[in-house]
Amino acid sequence: MANNQEKLLRVSEVLEIIHVSRSCWLGWVKSNRAPQPIRFGRRCSRWKQSAISEFIAREELL
Template sequence: MERNSNQKMVRAKEAATYLGIGESTFWRWVAQGKIPQGIKFGTRCTVWRLEVLDSFIEQHEKVAI
């Protein structure tokens, strides 16, 4: 699978900021399955694609309407 160089990846702290929530809330939502699991690069490095976070936002915008 070829990765598009435009696909930015962010770690949990930046992802939480992007969503406008706290980091502990972000991790709780991941544990609850509200936010998809990230991609693990090691025991202490997990990242999320911004397109996945954008999709999460879009799904919740549709529910809120």
């Protein structure tokens, strides 16, 4: 059986891909420039890998 679940990335994993500081990334999220996370409580946020890929393509970051 195939696993069709999308990978969810921690902020540290996003920062390894995007190469910006944590404060810069969170500022972009707050200003709606970057994708909004999926929240699993007050201190647990994850981003869909596909949303990060789309963001990179849209912003031409790499």
